[in-house]
Amino acid sequence: MNVLLLGGSPSAPSTTWRLLQLVGERLALPGHRTQALQVRELPAVALLRADLHDPALAHALAQVAQADAVVVGTPVYKASFSGILKTFLDLLPQDGLVGKLVLPLATGGSQSHMLALDYALRPVLASLAPRHVLPSIYATSAQLPWDPERGLLPAPAIGARIDAGVAQLVHELQQLAQHRAVQAARPAGAHLAVSIPA
Ligand SMILES: Cc1cc2nc3c(=O)[nH]c(=O)nc-3n(C[C@H](O)[C@H](O)[C@H](O)COP(=O)(O)O)c2cc1C
Structure with missing residues:
Protein backbone atom coordinates (compact mmCIF):
# COMPACT_ATOMS: atom_id res chain seq x y z
CA MET A 1 0.00 0.00 0.00
CA ASN A 2 1.09 3.60 -0.63
CA VAL A 3 1.74 5.81 2.36
CA LEU A 4 2.43 9.52 2.00
CA LEU A 5 4.52 11.27 4.65
CA LEU A 6 3.23 14.85 4.62
CA GLY A 7 5.49 17.27 6.50
CA GLY A 8 4.19 20.66 7.60
CA SER A 9 7.25 22.26 9.15
CA PRO A 10 8.87 25.28 7.48
CA SER A 11 12.18 24.43 9.21
CA ALA A 12 15.18 22.37 8.22
CA PRO A 13 16.33 20.38 10.06
CA SER A 14 12.90 19.59 11.43
CA THR A 15 12.11 17.44 14.46
CA THR A 16 8.68 16.77 12.97
CA TRP A 17 10.15 15.59 9.69
CA ARG A 18 12.57 13.33 11.54
CA LEU A 19 9.63 11.80 13.39
CA LEU A 20 7.77 11.33 10.12
CA GLN A 21 10.80 9.62 8.60
CA LEU A 22 11.03 7.28 11.58
CA VAL A 23 7.37 6.35 11.15
CA GLY A 24 8.02 5.85 7.42
CA GLU A 25 10.94 3.50 8.15
CA ARG A 26 8.71 1.44 10.46
CA GLN A 35 6.59 8.77 -0.42
CA ALA A 36 7.77 12.06 1.02
CA LEU A 37 6.12 15.43 0.65
CA GLN A 38 7.37 18.45 2.57
CA VAL A 39 5.19 21.50 2.07
CA ARG A 40 8.24 23.76 2.61
CA GLU A 41 9.70 22.47 -0.67
CA LEU A 42 6.68 23.52 -2.75
CA PRO A 43 6.87 26.83 -4.67
CA ALA A 44 5.76 29.46 -2.15
CA VAL A 45 4.05 31.88 -4.53
CA ALA A 46 2.07 29.13 -6.23
CA LEU A 47 1.08 27.79 -2.81
CA LEU A 48 -0.09 31.18 -1.51
CA ARG A 49 -1.95 31.98 -4.73
CA ALA A 50 -3.50 28.49 -4.93
CA ASP A 51 -2.12 28.12 -8.43
CA LEU A 52 -3.28 24.59 -9.21
CA HIS A 53 -1.66 24.77 -12.66
CA ASP A 54 1.79 24.88 -11.10
CA PRO A 55 3.45 21.53 -11.97
CA ALA A 56 5.00 21.02 -8.51
CA LEU A 57 1.69 21.71 -6.76
CA ALA A 58 -0.18 19.48 -9.20
CA HIS A 59 2.33 16.69 -8.52
CA ALA A 60 1.95 17.14 -4.76
CA LEU A 61 -1.85 16.97 -5.00
CA ALA A 62 -1.54 13.84 -7.14
CA GLN A 63 0.68 12.28 -4.46
CA VAL A 64 -2.13 12.80 -1.95
CA ALA A 65 -4.75 11.45 -4.36
CA GLN A 66 -2.71 8.28 -4.98
CA ALA A 67 -1.98 7.52 -1.32
CA ASP A 68 -3.83 4.85 0.63
CA ALA A 69 -2.74 6.46 3.89
CA VAL A 70 -1.36 9.86 4.81
CA VAL A 71 0.80 10.45 7.87
CA VAL A 72 0.49 14.18 8.53
CA GLY A 73 3.11 15.81 10.71
CA THR A 74 3.19 19.37 11.98
CA PRO A 75 5.01 21.45 14.56
CA VAL A 76 2.73 23.23 17.02
CA TYR A 77 2.73 26.91 16.14
CA LYS A 78 0.76 29.40 18.27
CA ALA A 79 -1.28 26.61 19.84
CA SER A 80 -2.32 25.18 16.48
CA PHE A 81 -0.86 23.42 13.46
CA SER A 82 1.48 25.24 11.09
CA GLY A 83 0.24 27.82 8.61
CA ILE A 84 2.06 26.25 5.68
CA LEU A 85 0.33 22.93 6.31
CA LYS A 86 -3.02 24.76 6.22
CA THR A 87 -2.18 26.48 2.94
CA PHE A 88 -1.59 23.06 1.42
CA LEU A 89 -4.64 21.35 2.97
CA ASP A 90 -6.76 24.24 1.66
CA GLY A 108 5.72 20.98 20.22
CA GLY A 109 7.88 22.91 22.64
CA SER A 110 5.86 21.82 25.65
CA GLN A 111 3.05 19.50 26.71
CA SER A 112 0.74 22.50 27.15
CA HIS A 113 -0.46 22.44 23.57
CA MET A 114 -0.72 18.70 23.00
CA LEU A 115 -4.48 19.02 22.46
CA ALA A 116 -3.86 21.27 19.44
CA LEU A 117 -3.81 18.15 17.29
CA ASP A 118 -7.28 17.17 18.38
CA TYR A 119 -9.02 20.54 18.51
CA ALA A 120 -7.31 22.14 15.50
CA LEU A 121 -5.91 19.60 13.01
CA ARG A 122 -8.31 16.68 13.46
CA PRO A 123 -11.47 18.61 12.46
CA VAL A 124 -9.76 19.88 9.30
CA LEU A 125 -8.66 16.36 8.36
CA ALA A 126 -12.10 14.94 9.18
CA SER A 127 -13.74 17.52 6.88
CA LEU A 128 -11.84 15.98 3.95
CA ALA A 129 -13.84 12.73 4.25
CA PRO A 130 -11.14 10.22 5.20
CA ARG A 131 -11.92 6.57 5.93
CA HIS A 132 -10.50 6.95 9.46
CA VAL A 133 -8.37 9.45 11.35
CA LEU A 134 -6.31 7.38 13.78
CA PRO A 135 -5.42 8.50 17.32
CA SER A 136 -2.81 11.25 17.21
CA ILE A 137 0.83 11.05 18.28
CA TYR A 138 2.28 14.04 20.12
CA ALA A 139 5.82 14.56 21.39
CA THR A 140 7.80 17.50 22.66
CA SER A 141 11.07 18.28 20.93
CA ALA A 142 12.86 17.37 24.19
CA GLN A 143 11.38 13.87 23.92
CA LEU A 144 12.88 13.51 20.43
CA PRO A 145 16.63 14.06 20.79
CA TRP A 146 18.72 13.74 17.64
CA ASP A 147 22.04 11.92 17.56
CA PRO A 148 24.09 12.59 14.41
CA GLU A 149 25.20 8.96 14.30
CA ARG A 150 22.21 7.07 15.66
CA GLY A 151 19.44 9.33 14.37
CA LEU A 152 16.24 10.08 16.28
CA LEU A 153 16.15 8.63 19.77
CA PRO A 154 12.57 8.96 21.08
CA ALA A 155 12.03 8.88 24.84
CA PRO A 156 10.66 5.46 25.90
CA ALA A 157 7.07 6.68 26.33
CA ILE A 158 7.09 8.23 22.86
CA GLY A 159 8.76 5.16 21.38
CA GLY A 165 0.42 4.09 16.18
CA VAL A 166 2.38 2.30 13.47
CA ALA A 167 0.90 -1.08 14.47
CA GLN A 168 -2.62 0.32 14.24
CA LEU A 169 -1.96 1.89 10.85
CA VAL A 170 -0.45 -1.36 9.51
CA HIS A 171 -3.51 -3.27 10.78
CA GLU A 172 -5.93 -0.84 9.17
CA LEU A 173 -4.01 -0.86 5.89
CA GLN A 174 -4.37 -4.65 5.89
CA GLN A 175 -8.12 -4.33 6.46
CA LEU A 176 -8.35 -1.73 3.69
CA ALA A 177 -6.53 -4.05 1.26
CA GLN A 178 -8.91 -6.90 2.17
CA HIS A 179 -11.94 -4.64 1.74
CA ARG A 180 -10.73 -3.59 -1.70
CA ALA A 181 -10.06 -7.21 -2.72
CA VAL A 182 -13.62 -8.17 -1.73
CA GLN A 183 -15.03 -5.19 -3.65
CA ALA A 184 -12.95 -6.07 -6.72
CA ALA A 185 -14.13 -9.72 -6.61
CA ARG A 186 -17.83 -8.80 -6.55
CA PRO A 187 -19.58 -9.16 -9.91
CA ALA A 188 -20.56 -5.86 -11.49
CA GLY A 189 -23.94 -4.68 -10.21
CA ALA A 190 -23.94 -7.17 -7.29
CA HIS A 191 -24.63 -4.33 -4.88
CA LEU A 192 -27.93 -3.72 -6.70
CA ALA A 193 -29.23 -7.29 -6.26
CA VAL A 194 -32.48 -7.59 -4.30
CA SER A 195 -34.26 -10.78 -3.30
CA ILE A 196 -37.90 -10.82 -4.37
CA PRO A 197 -40.13 -13.17 -2.36
CA ALA A 198 -41.95 -15.81 -4.48
C1 LIG B 1 6.86 30.35 15.40
C2 LIG B 1 6.82 29.24 16.41
C3 LIG B 1 5.72 29.09 17.22
C4 LIG B 1 5.67 28.07 18.17
N1 LIG B 1 4.56 27.92 18.94
C5 LIG B 1 4.49 26.91 19.84
C6 LIG B 1 3.33 26.76 20.65
O1 LIG B 1 2.38 27.52 20.59
N2 LIG B 1 3.29 25.70 21.49
C7 LIG B 1 4.34 24.81 21.61
O2 LIG B 1 4.25 23.85 22.41
N3 LIG B 1 5.47 24.94 20.86
C8 LIG B 1 5.56 25.97 19.98
N4 LIG B 1 6.68 26.11 19.21
C9 LIG B 1 7.77 25.11 19.32
C10 LIG B 1 7.70 24.07 18.17
O3 LIG B 1 6.42 23.53 18.05
C11 LIG B 1 8.64 22.90 18.45
O4 LIG B 1 9.96 23.38 18.62
C12 LIG B 1 8.59 21.88 17.32
O5 LIG B 1 9.18 20.68 17.75
C13 LIG B 1 9.31 22.38 16.06
O6 LIG B 1 9.21 21.38 15.08
P1 LIG B 1 10.07 21.45 13.73
O7 LIG B 1 11.53 21.32 14.12
O8 LIG B 1 9.60 20.27 12.95
O9 LIG B 1 9.74 22.75 13.07
C14 LIG B 1 6.77 27.17 18.29
C15 LIG B 1 7.90 27.35 17.48
C16 LIG B 1 7.94 28.38 16.56
C17 LIG B 1 9.16 28.55 15.69
Whole structure:
Protein backbone atom coordinates (compact mmCIF):
# COMPACT_ATOMS: atom_id res chain seq x y z
CA MET A 1 0.00 0.00 0.00
CA ASN A 2 1.09 3.60 -0.63
CA VAL A 3 1.74 5.81 2.36
CA LEU A 4 2.43 9.52 2.00
CA LEU A 5 4.52 11.27 4.65
CA LEU A 6 3.23 14.85 4.62
CA GLY A 7 5.49 17.27 6.50
CA GLY A 8 4.19 20.66 7.60
CA SER A 9 7.25 22.26 9.15
CA PRO A 10 8.87 25.28 7.48
CA SER A 11 12.18 24.43 9.21
CA ALA A 12 15.18 22.37 8.22
CA PRO A 13 16.33 20.38 10.06
CA SER A 14 12.90 19.59 11.43
CA THR A 15 12.11 17.44 14.46
CA THR A 16 8.68 16.77 12.97
CA TRP A 17 10.15 15.59 9.69
CA ARG A 18 12.57 13.33 11.54
CA LEU A 19 9.63 11.80 13.39
CA LEU A 20 7.77 11.33 10.12
CA GLN A 21 10.80 9.62 8.60
CA LEU A 22 11.03 7.28 11.58
CA VAL A 23 7.37 6.35 11.15
CA GLY A 24 8.02 5.85 7.42
CA GLU A 25 10.94 3.50 8.15
CA ARG A 26 8.71 1.44 10.46
CA LEU A 27 5.97 1.27 7.82
CA ALA A 28 8.46 0.10 5.21
CA LEU A 29 9.36 -2.99 7.29
CA PRO A 30 6.10 -4.84 6.47
CA GLY A 31 6.47 -3.76 2.83
CA HIS A 32 4.51 -0.51 2.52
CA ARG A 33 5.79 2.03 -0.01
CA THR A 34 6.35 5.48 1.43
CA GLN A 35 6.59 8.77 -0.42
CA ALA A 36 7.77 12.06 1.02
CA LEU A 37 6.12 15.43 0.65
CA GLN A 38 7.37 18.45 2.57
CA VAL A 39 5.19 21.50 2.07
CA ARG A 40 8.24 23.76 2.61
CA GLU A 41 9.70 22.47 -0.67
CA LEU A 42 6.68 23.52 -2.75
CA PRO A 43 6.87 26.83 -4.67
CA ALA A 44 5.76 29.46 -2.15
CA VAL A 45 4.05 31.88 -4.53
CA ALA A 46 2.07 29.13 -6.23
CA LEU A 47 1.08 27.79 -2.81
CA LEU A 48 -0.09 31.18 -1.51
CA ARG A 49 -1.95 31.98 -4.73
CA ALA A 50 -3.50 28.49 -4.93
CA ASP A 51 -2.12 28.12 -8.43
CA LEU A 52 -3.28 24.59 -9.21
CA HIS A 53 -1.66 24.77 -12.66
CA ASP A 54 1.79 24.88 -11.10
CA PRO A 55 3.45 21.53 -11.97
CA ALA A 56 5.00 21.02 -8.51
CA LEU A 57 1.69 21.71 -6.76
CA ALA A 58 -0.18 19.48 -9.20
CA HIS A 59 2.33 16.69 -8.52
CA ALA A 60 1.95 17.14 -4.76
CA LEU A 61 -1.85 16.97 -5.00
CA ALA A 62 -1.54 13.84 -7.14
CA GLN A 63 0.68 12.28 -4.46
CA VAL A 64 -2.13 12.80 -1.95
CA ALA A 65 -4.75 11.45 -4.36
CA GLN A 66 -2.71 8.28 -4.98
CA ALA A 67 -1.98 7.52 -1.32
CA ASP A 68 -3.83 4.85 0.63
CA ALA A 69 -2.74 6.46 3.89
CA VAL A 70 -1.36 9.86 4.81
CA VAL A 71 0.80 10.45 7.87
CA VAL A 72 0.49 14.18 8.53
CA GLY A 73 3.11 15.81 10.71
CA THR A 74 3.19 19.37 11.98
CA PRO A 75 5.01 21.45 14.56
CA VAL A 76 2.73 23.23 17.02
CA TYR A 77 2.73 26.91 16.14
CA LYS A 78 0.76 29.40 18.27
CA ALA A 79 -1.28 26.61 19.84
CA SER A 80 -2.32 25.18 16.48
CA PHE A 81 -0.86 23.42 13.46
CA SER A 82 1.48 25.24 11.09
CA GLY A 83 0.24 27.82 8.61
CA ILE A 84 2.06 26.25 5.68
CA LEU A 85 0.33 22.93 6.31
CA LYS A 86 -3.02 24.76 6.22
CA THR A 87 -2.18 26.48 2.94
CA PHE A 88 -1.59 23.06 1.42
CA LEU A 89 -4.64 21.35 2.97
CA ASP A 90 -6.76 24.24 1.66
CA LEU A 91 -5.85 23.19 -1.89
CA LEU A 92 -7.30 19.71 -1.53
CA PRO A 93 -10.79 19.09 -2.89
CA GLN A 94 -13.61 18.81 -0.33
CA ASP A 95 -13.30 15.00 -0.32
CA GLY A 96 -9.53 15.07 -0.80
CA LEU A 97 -8.89 12.30 1.73
CA VAL A 98 -11.80 10.07 0.80
CA GLY A 99 -11.14 6.37 1.44
CA LYS A 100 -7.77 7.10 3.04
CA LEU A 101 -6.37 6.37 6.47
CA VAL A 102 -4.82 9.34 8.25
CA LEU A 103 -2.33 9.32 11.12
CA PRO A 104 -1.79 12.82 12.58
CA LEU A 105 1.33 13.62 14.56
CA ALA A 106 2.80 16.78 16.01
CA THR A 107 5.82 18.01 17.88
CA GLY A 108 5.72 20.98 20.22
CA GLY A 109 7.88 22.91 22.64
CA SER A 110 5.86 21.82 25.65
CA GLN A 111 3.05 19.50 26.71
CA SER A 112 0.74 22.50 27.15
CA HIS A 113 -0.46 22.44 23.57
CA MET A 114 -0.72 18.70 23.00
CA LEU A 115 -4.48 19.02 22.46
CA ALA A 116 -3.86 21.27 19.44
CA LEU A 117 -3.81 18.15 17.29
CA ASP A 118 -7.28 17.17 18.38
CA TYR A 119 -9.02 20.54 18.51
CA ALA A 120 -7.31 22.14 15.50
CA LEU A 121 -5.91 19.60 13.01
CA ARG A 122 -8.31 16.68 13.46
CA PRO A 123 -11.47 18.61 12.46
CA VAL A 124 -9.76 19.88 9.30
CA LEU A 125 -8.66 16.36 8.36
CA ALA A 126 -12.10 14.94 9.18
CA SER A 127 -13.74 17.52 6.88
CA LEU A 128 -11.84 15.98 3.95
CA ALA A 129 -13.84 12.73 4.25
CA PRO A 130 -11.14 10.22 5.20
CA ARG A 131 -11.92 6.57 5.93
CA HIS A 132 -10.50 6.95 9.46
CA VAL A 133 -8.37 9.45 11.35
CA LEU A 134 -6.31 7.38 13.78
CA PRO A 135 -5.42 8.50 17.32
CA SER A 136 -2.81 11.25 17.21
CA ILE A 137 0.83 11.05 18.28
CA TYR A 138 2.28 14.04 20.12
CA ALA A 139 5.82 14.56 21.39
CA THR A 140 7.80 17.50 22.66
CA SER A 141 11.07 18.28 20.93
CA ALA A 142 12.86 17.37 24.19
CA GLN A 143 11.38 13.87 23.92
CA LEU A 144 12.88 13.51 20.43
CA PRO A 145 16.63 14.06 20.79
CA TRP A 146 18.72 13.74 17.64
CA ASP A 147 22.04 11.92 17.56
CA PRO A 148 24.09 12.59 14.41
CA GLU A 149 25.20 8.96 14.30
CA ARG A 150 22.21 7.07 15.66
CA GLY A 151 19.44 9.33 14.37
CA LEU A 152 16.24 10.08 16.28
CA LEU A 153 16.15 8.63 19.77
CA PRO A 154 12.57 8.96 21.08
CA ALA A 155 12.03 8.88 24.84
CA PRO A 156 10.66 5.46 25.90
CA ALA A 157 7.07 6.68 26.33
CA ILE A 158 7.09 8.23 22.86
CA GLY A 159 8.76 5.16 21.38
CA ALA A 160 5.91 3.05 22.73
CA ARG A 161 3.34 5.51 21.35
CA ILE A 162 5.01 5.40 17.91
CA ASP A 163 5.03 1.57 17.98
CA ALA A 164 1.31 1.50 18.84
CA GLY A 165 0.42 4.09 16.18
CA VAL A 166 2.38 2.30 13.47
CA ALA A 167 0.90 -1.08 14.47
CA GLN A 168 -2.62 0.32 14.24
CA LEU A 169 -1.96 1.89 10.85
CA VAL A 170 -0.45 -1.36 9.51
CA HIS A 171 -3.51 -3.27 10.78
CA GLU A 172 -5.93 -0.84 9.17
CA LEU A 173 -4.01 -0.86 5.89
CA GLN A 174 -4.37 -4.65 5.89
CA GLN A 175 -8.12 -4.33 6.46
CA LEU A 176 -8.35 -1.73 3.69
CA ALA A 177 -6.53 -4.05 1.26
CA GLN A 178 -8.91 -6.90 2.17
CA HIS A 179 -11.94 -4.64 1.74
CA ARG A 180 -10.73 -3.59 -1.70
CA ALA A 181 -10.06 -7.21 -2.72
CA VAL A 182 -13.62 -8.17 -1.73
CA GLN A 183 -15.03 -5.19 -3.65
CA ALA A 184 -12.95 -6.07 -6.72
CA ALA A 185 -14.13 -9.72 -6.61
CA ARG A 186 -17.83 -8.80 -6.55
CA PRO A 187 -19.58 -9.16 -9.91
CA ALA A 188 -20.56 -5.86 -11.49
CA GLY A 189 -23.94 -4.68 -10.21
CA ALA A 190 -23.94 -7.17 -7.29
CA HIS A 191 -24.63 -4.33 -4.88
CA LEU A 192 -27.93 -3.72 -6.70
CA ALA A 193 -29.23 -7.29 -6.26
CA VAL A 194 -32.48 -7.59 -4.30
CA SER A 195 -34.26 -10.78 -3.30
CA ILE A 196 -37.90 -10.82 -4.37
CA PRO A 197 -40.13 -13.17 -2.36
CA ALA A 198 -41.95 -15.81 -4.48
C1 LIG B 1 6.86 30.35 15.40
C2 LIG B 1 6.82 29.24 16.41
C3 LIG B 1 5.72 29.09 17.22
C4 LIG B 1 5.67 28.07 18.17
N1 LIG B 1 4.56 27.92 18.94
C5 LIG B 1 4.49 26.91 19.84
C6 LIG B 1 3.33 26.76 20.65
O1 LIG B 1 2.38 27.52 20.59
N2 LIG B 1 3.29 25.70 21.49
C7 LIG B 1 4.34 24.81 21.61
O2 LIG B 1 4.25 23.85 22.41
N3 LIG B 1 5.47 24.94 20.86
C8 LIG B 1 5.56 25.97 19.98
N4 LIG B 1 6.68 26.11 19.21
C9 LIG B 1 7.77 25.11 19.32
C10 LIG B 1 7.70 24.07 18.17
O3 LIG B 1 6.42 23.53 18.05
C11 LIG B 1 8.64 22.90 18.45
O4 LIG B 1 9.96 23.38 18.62
C12 LIG B 1 8.59 21.88 17.32
O5 LIG B 1 9.18 20.68 17.75
C13 LIG B 1 9.31 22.38 16.06
O6 LIG B 1 9.21 21.38 15.08
P1 LIG B 1 10.07 21.45 13.73
O7 LIG B 1 11.53 21.32 14.12
O8 LIG B 1 9.60 20.27 12.95
O9 LIG B 1 9.74 22.75 13.07
C14 LIG B 1 6.77 27.17 18.29
C15 LIG B 1 7.90 27.35 17.48
C16 LIG B 1 7.94 28.38 16.56
C17 LIG B 1 9.16 28.55 15.69
